Amino acid sequence: MVIAGQEYGTGSSRDWAAKGTRLLGVRAVLAQSFERIHRSNLVGMGVLPLQFKEGVTAQTLNLDGTETYDVVGLGAGLKPQQDVTVRITRADGSKQDISVICRIDTPIEVDYYQHGGILPYVLRQLTG
DSSP: OEEOOTTBTTTOOTHHHHHHHHHTTOOEEEESOBOHHHHHHHHHTTOEEEEOOTTOOTTTTTOOSOOEEEEESOOTTOOTTOEEEEEEEOTTSOEEEEEEEEOOOSHHHHHHHHTTSHHHHHHHHHHO
16 A cells, blocks of 8 residues: 555656556555546556545654555445545554545446456456
């Protein structure tokens, strides 16, 4: 998971930035906010865009980069912009659950994400 600040993806080379993110093995990005097109491109590559709630940042949570993260409760009933839980496990073993906004914004984006991105979605539609 990538932890980011405001307007994540601004200045990126559009879809190539999302492709690179996916190729690096990133499965989710948790940011304060997203550049509109980059957020959409992340979903299209099967990367989950998550947004901190207002007033919450990596700094307010005292994140230092040693943590691991789990997204809890993602399932077949995923809905656009629903709240999801991110479980933070710190180096000392302590855990903290935070509520974040899933920035999959439309029903078709839910389908893209659940199929692993737009290309697998289209291929399954053609072969199905």
